[in-house]
Amino acid sequence: MIEVLTSFALNTVQDKGRVGVRRFGVSTSGVMDPLALTVGNTLLGNDENAACIEVQTFPFRIRFTIDCAFAVTGADCMARLGEVSLPPWWCAQAKAGDVLQLNAPKRGARGYITFRGGLDLPLILGSRSTHLRSGFGGFEGRPLMAGDALPLCSAAAPTEGRVGFGAEPPDIAIPAPVDGKALQVRALRAGEYDLFPTAMQDLFWSTLWKIGMQSDRGGYRLAGPKLLLPEPVEMRSHGVVPGVIQVPPAGEPIVQMSDANTAGGYPKIAAVVQADLWRLGQAKPGSFVTFKGVSYREAVAAMDPVENYLARVGTTSALYRAL
Template sequence: MAVKVINPGLLTSVQDLGRPGYFHLGIPTSGAMDSYALRAANLLVGNEEGAAGLEAVFVGPKLEFTQDSVVAVTGAEMPVRIDGQEHPGWSAIPIKAGQTLSFDYLKSGARIYIAIAGGIDVPVALGSRSTYPIGALGGFKGRAIAAGDELPVGKAGRAVNGASVPESLRRKSPMPVELRIVPGLYDHRVTKASLDRFFEEEWKVAPEADRMGYRFKGGTPLEFVEREQPFGAGSDPSNIVDSCYPYGSVQVPGGTEPIILHRDAVSGGGYFMIGTVISADMDLIGQLQPNTPSRFRRVTMEEAMQARHEEAARLDKLRAHLG
């Protein structure tokens, strides 16, 4: 079966849980920015957690189904319509051949995940179906979906009509958003007063934020510890001798606007990193709209590991509920 794209929305791409193992070659992991939401959508329609679905940012697509199927929409709050009739998010919804799935205006969050029973069956590239548009790799022909595309869908597994994720297992976005950061490896490049202020001030998500990096603005520019730039580093005080960039690392080019590297980020370069967002908070970043007030909170590695355990426990509860 296939799903026809009537309208792609703003930027909608095929994503699974990503393409780990090639970052050292400059190929990012890609995959769903809110991986928990994609897992939930897949489990709702009886797919493997890591099946490929659609990630749509800010604006939902309009899709026509050529066969009876089951769909689920998770992540951001965006009213779901089938042939104009509203259906709940975070639930398995039966859809019939000839019917159209569409969406209203985004209400909160940023990205919806659409899982279709059987998963989007595009070819696997380097172990993943995720789209990396800049590298024209994976997904549907290596790009975001477009009007007229016919997306292949795999064979559906077990039927799960009526399945739903309870409220307690859906992500809430606390306002203002707080992102937890373990400082390092280059936080010594800024003065202590400047580092403290970075963690105290309110920032806002910049409109440029995308799958490569989430940029923030509004805070005070950083003050660097004076030094003679080492051989191989650029002349700006925010430059370092080139280094690996971890997923979640926070660079501050020119000391002005922090950028958190996300799923489609570059793997290395010459900007100092003030810290790294903990793994438990990376999904939340994918749900931040431009202009969202945000704070960065300094945590220790122990706190980061505790938060990771809590996230894993929540995922286990989701699996137990939908399994």
Template sequence: MIEIIHSGFFTTVQDQGRVGYRKAGVPAGGAMDSLASRLANLLVGNDENEAVLEMTMNGPTLRFATDAVIAICGGEFFCTLNERPVSMWRPLTVRRGDVLAIGACQKGYRGYIAFAGGLDLPLVMNSRSTYVQAAIGGLHGKPLQKGDILSLRSRAMAVPNIPIRWGIAFSARNYIDGKKKVIRAAAGPEYSTFTAESRAQFFSLAYEVTPQSDRMGYRLQGQVLRRKDNTEMISEAVAFGTVQVPAFGQPIVLMADCQTTGGYPRIAQVIAADLPILAQARPGDLIQFQKVSWQEAQRLYVERERQLKRWKIIIQQKWREMGYAH
């Protein structure tokens, strides 16, 4: 059992989302930074899709009533266990009565806490992800609140009695650094309906992430984008990473909790491999879009999945060396 002493700014339960329900108007949702959440789960021996806590800007304070193995990945947060600093991106042993406190995010914007064995929460449409707009999933369909109680399912392993001194290399985390983030994107279905000047500007000028940004979408501020005419669109399919341009000309990047259809022209689609970079952008950061082909987008996705598979094999080997088989 885990008690929420302090909830943090916006902490929710997320997994890899609700697959297969978009036709019914239900967003996929899930973790904004799927790379960090998947790695956190792998570090504690879970399936990659296991539910984690997603924290934004600053994190929660948790009191454990049971021994556990956890991992914290994502943006650079200041973390303490019983008021002593602890590292991120590695497995961490927690004992009954311990208090984990996660403070402000120094780099990036979102972090993830994975628990060996997973959180004991019901599935809603095959997912434990919190979708706040519909009040479903997670814990009562809402962000965590002070006094909430979380339970763990049966642990995947006994809690180690020796310190764990290994974790994910720094090279795997460098996508979080930097105020200006290069985000690769492919041309969207309505790309050709924008003026040549606007098409060039979109892929050459930086856009600022505004405070009016959340899990549904990032509103960007920069050079106004114009279409060749003002022909009305019928609603079309959109997804995480779709870049829409409303009539006022400032782009909106749709995020994990975005709607399933939209009526604004789609100038671009952020590639799947770069969605974690986008998820770690905070208000005030700059986004520089870089044009790639759909073929390149597919290659980069396959490359990332292969790297994740390699990390999984290495992590499993580390646990075996400690005497814990997965």
């Protein structure tokens, strides 16, 4: 068991989310940083979709009631196991009674704790992710609170192997283009791009956007100039997915994130490429982002460095665990 000692708002159990159920009005949910989940599970020899704890408010503290291998990935949360500091993107062994604490990150927004074997919580619609809006999945369909006890999938745990090693963080292994003080995110033109006048299109690509304080797992509200249409456009609601950038009538873009609605009627100006969604998931409210237009071919090719990085982590982790 894992006992939660300290937890503030919106720390939840997540995996990679629900696939194939958006047609029923159920959003994907899942981690905001899928690379962090995959690497955490890979370090431990887990299935890459084993459920984790996504931490986005700090400090966060848990106590291990049994011996357990775990990994901490994502934002550099200055993790401590008892009195021992842990490097970022690292797996370690906890003993029964040990306390793990994650602190406010020096960089990034969300930390992830994976456990050997994963968390033993019910699969609902194929996922253990917490669906906050509907109140199901994860641990009782809600954020974690002090006193919660999370069971571990000991029966599904892989063969014990070495711990005490880590992975190169992906933002170092795959450097992000930086435009001044802003994260540069690649994006494709979306379905209603041509509805926007050329001046509004140019404004979208050239603006230094600030991620607003009202941003959350559902979407990032971007503060900057207004992207206004010549006249209001009424549209039927249509399917949306994480990464889609919609523009409401007031002109402030919204980037749909993990808990995005399954459908919406606002015009879509662009869509963040899959290879950069994890970077956006680690962007804090108040930070800045710019968008760079790419072609479909470039968007597909952008996944190559990500897949190569994960392959290297998998190979290296298997070798270390076997030592």
